[in-house]
Amino acid sequence: MSGISKEALQPRLLQLKCHFTWKLLLKDTDPEEIEDRLYDQLTFLVTKNKYMVYNLLAYMMHLKGDYPKAIANLEKAEEMIKENNPDETDHRYLVTYGNYAWVFYYLNQYEESQKYIDKVEQIHKELKDTPDQAEIYGEKAWALLKFCGQYYKEAKQCFEKALELEPEDPEWNSGYATAVYRLEVFNGRKCPASECRSIELLKRAIEKNPNDAVVKALLALKLQDLSRSKEAKTYIAKALKQAPSSPYLLRYVAMFYRRAGMVDEALGVLKTAIDLIPTSGFLHHQIGLCYRKKYFYYKKKSGNMYARELNDLIQNTIFHFEKTLEYKKTFVHAYVDLANAYCEVKEYQKAEDTLQVVLTFNLIDEEKQQIYCSYGQLKESCTGSESEAIDYYKKSLQINILQCEREICEKALKKISSKKIKNNFRDAEAFALLGFVHKIIGQRNDAINSYEKALKYDPDNEEYVSELCELKLTI
Template sequence: MITVSHLESLIHKDKETGIGMSGSSKEALKLRLLQLKCHFTWKLLLKDTDPDELEERLYDQHKFLVSKYKYMVNNFLAYVMHLKGDYTKAILKLEKAEERIKENNPDGTDQNYLVTYGNYAWVYYYMKQYEDSQKYIDKVEQIYKELKGPQDVAQIYGEKGWSLLKFCGQYYEEAKQCFQKALELEPEDPEWLTGYATVVYRLEGFHGRKCAASDCKSLELLRNAVEKNPRDPVVKALLALKLQGLNSYEGKKYIEEALKQAPSYPYLLRYVAIFYRRAEMVDEALRVLKSAVALIPTSPFLHHQIGLCYKKKYFLCKKQIFGNRNTYNRRMHLAELEDLLKNALLYFEKTLKCKKTYVYAHVDLANMYGEARENLKAEETFKTVLSFPNLTDEEKQQIYYNYGNFKEYWMRSESEAIDYYKMSLQIIVPSQERNASEKALRKCYEKALTYDPDNEEYVSELCELRLII
C-alpha cells in the first residue's frame, strides 16, 4: 500500500528537481486515488447516461430540494462536469458542496466530507495539479484517523446509493445494496430508509413489471420511510402510487398530504400526475403537469407525461366515437379526436427535443404517428430507437412488440409483424408486452391456418409457440 508520507516525499522530490511529476510519482498518486470512495471510483460510466440530460436533472433537483443532503447533488454535479471535461465548474460545485456541509456541521470535520474530498483529489489530478490532489488525499486520511482507521461509513454508502439511483436504471440493484449497507450501520436514519424504500419501489415496477401484493416488499418499506421521514412529500407520493397499484383507496390520503406540503415542487408533481392519470382523472393530471412544466420547461419526463395524458384522452375519445350512433355527436368527437392526436404528437416530439435517447417516448411517438396515418414517420421512429446502443432487454421487448403491432395493423404486413412478435417473445422477461406478443402470434398463426389448413410451416410454428409458452 502506498502511504501518504511516501507519496509526499515523491512529490517534493519532483518539485526540488524542477521537473513535472515523474512517472513513478504519478503512478503512486493514481494508486492512492483508486483507494478513495467517491464518484470517480464508483464506475458511473459515460456510456450509460447522457451527461447533458443528467446535469439538467440534477440542477432541477438542486433548485427545488429542501434538505440538509443538498451537498450530495453538488458532489454529483462535480462528477458530471468531469464527464463533460469542465474541471473549473467541477471545482466550483465541490466548493458549494463543502459550504453546504459546513452549514449543516458547524463543529468541524466529519464523515460527510469524505466523498467531497475524494472528488476534489480526482479533479485536481485530472487538472494536473498533483500537489492539490495529494492534499485532499491527506484530508481524507485525517478523517479516517479521527474515526480510528479506515472503516465502513454509512454516509458514503448512502451517497453512493443516491448517485446510482439517479444515474440510470441499470444501477438500481447496486443502489439497493448500498442503502442496505448504510442501514446496517445506521438502521434508523430517515435518509437511508427513504433511499432503500425508493429503490425497492422502482425495481418492483421497473420497465412496467407488475408486483403481486404477496411479493411486494416496498409497501412496508415506504410506510416505514413515511413514518421516519414525514417531511418528505416525495416518499408519501411513492407510497400513494404503490397503494394505488395494489387497488387500495388509501393512497389518495397520502397524495393530498404530499400536495399540501409541497404544492410547487415539480419532482413531486410528476408523481401526483401519474396518480391522477391512473385514477382516470386525466384533466387533473394535465393541470398538475402543466404547473410543473412551467417551473421546469425542459424536463423530458414532464413533457412525456403530458403526452401520455393526451394519448389516454385520445383513445377514450376514439372509443366514444365508435360506440356512438349519433351522427352529430360523432362529428363533434372527431374534431376533438384530431386535437387530442395533435397534442399527443406535439408533446412526444417535445420530449425527444429535450432528450433524444428517451426510448419509451420514441415508442409512444411512433404509435401515435401510426394513428395519424403517418406511416413513414412511424417507420423512421421505430428504426431510430432500434439503432440505439445498450438497449436493455425490457426496452427491446417493448419496441419489438409495438413495431409488430404497427406492422400488423397499419402496414397490413402479417409476415413482418410475426417476426417482431417472435423477437419480443424470445426475450425471457415477464411483461405485458411479452404476453401481448404471445397472444398476437397465436392469433396470427391460427388465422393463417384457417386460410391454409395443410400448411406444415404454420402448424410447426404454432406447436413451437406452444412449447415456448
C-alpha cells in the same frame, strides 16, 4: 512533491470511494439531461444533503470535460457540508475530496491530486474504529438512483448497507424505500401484492421523515396499484397539503389523478409543474399520456364525430412526447409512446425511424422486449409486412420476462399461425411457428405435436428435425 508521477497516483486514486470509482458510465445516460435535472433539484428540493447534488454535478462536468465547472461544484459541495454540519467530523468530506483528487488528476495537476488523497487517508486514520461510513454508501446510492434505471438494483443494495450502519437515518430510509418502489414498477412491471415490500418501507420512511411529501405520494401510487384507493387518497391529500407547489410532488399527484381517470385534474396539476420546470422530460411525458388517454376515450366513444377535437388531442400527444425526447433523450418508453402516436396519424416512416433510434441504445431486456413488441405491431398492422412482424414478435417472446408485451407477442404469433393454417392446412411454416411459440412458453407436448405436423408437410426440413429432436430429448 514535485516528483509525483501519474503512475504512482493511479492505484491510490482507484482506492477512493467517490463518483469516479463507482462506474457511472457515459453510455448509460445523457449527461445534459442529468445536469438539467440536478440544477432543478438544487432549486426545488428541500434537503440538507444538497452537497451530494453538487458532487454528482461535478462528476457530470467531468464527463463533459468541463473541469473548471467541476471544481466550482466541488467548492459548492464543501460550502454546503460546512454550512449544514458545522459541528460534524470530517467524514462527510470523504466523497468530495475523492472527487477533487480525480479532477486534479485529469488536469495533470498531480500535486493537488496527491493533497486530496492525503486528506482522505488522514480522515480514515481518524475514523479507524469506523472504517465503513453510512454517508459514502448513501451518497453512492443516491447517485446511482439519479443516474439511470439500470442502476436501481445496486442503489438498493447501497442503501441497505447505509441502513445497517444508521438504521434510523431519515435520508437512507427514504432512499431505500424509493429504490425498492422503483424496482417494483420498473419498465411497467406489475408486482403482486404478496411480493410488495415497498409499502412497508415507504410507511417506515414517512415515520422517520414525516416532512417528505414525495414519499407519501409514492405510497399513494403503490396503494392505488393494489386497489386500496381510499387509503391512497388520504396520503395524496396529506402530501398536497404539505408541499402544494413542489414540482417533484405534483408530477406524482398527476400520475395518481390520471390513473384514477381524473385526466383534466391531472393536466391542471401538470401545467402548474411544467411552468416551474419547463424542460422536464418527465413532465412532458406525463402531459402526453394525459392527452393520449383523452384521445382514445373520445375515439372509442364518438368515432369520427369529433374529428377536429380528436386531431387536436393526438397532435398535443405527439407534441409533448417529442418534447419529452428533446429533454430526455434516453427515455426508452417515450420512444415507444411517440412511435405509437405517429401510427395513429399514419406517419409510419416516422414511427419506424423513432424505433430504429432507440434500438441503438444500450438496452436492458425489459426494454428490448417492449420495443420488439411495438416494432412487430408496427410491421403487422401498419406496414403490412407479416414476415418482419413475426421476426420481431419472436425476438420479444424469447426474452423470458413476464411482462404484458410477452403475452401480446404470444397471442399475435398464435393468431398469425392460425390464420395461415386456416388458409392452407398444409402450411409447414405455420405449424413450425406454432411449435416455436409452444416451446418458448414451456408447452413441450404441444410444441412436439406442432413440429411433427410441420415435418409431415415439409419432411426434409433440417430445422424442424433439429427442433423436434431437442424437444423429445427434454422429456
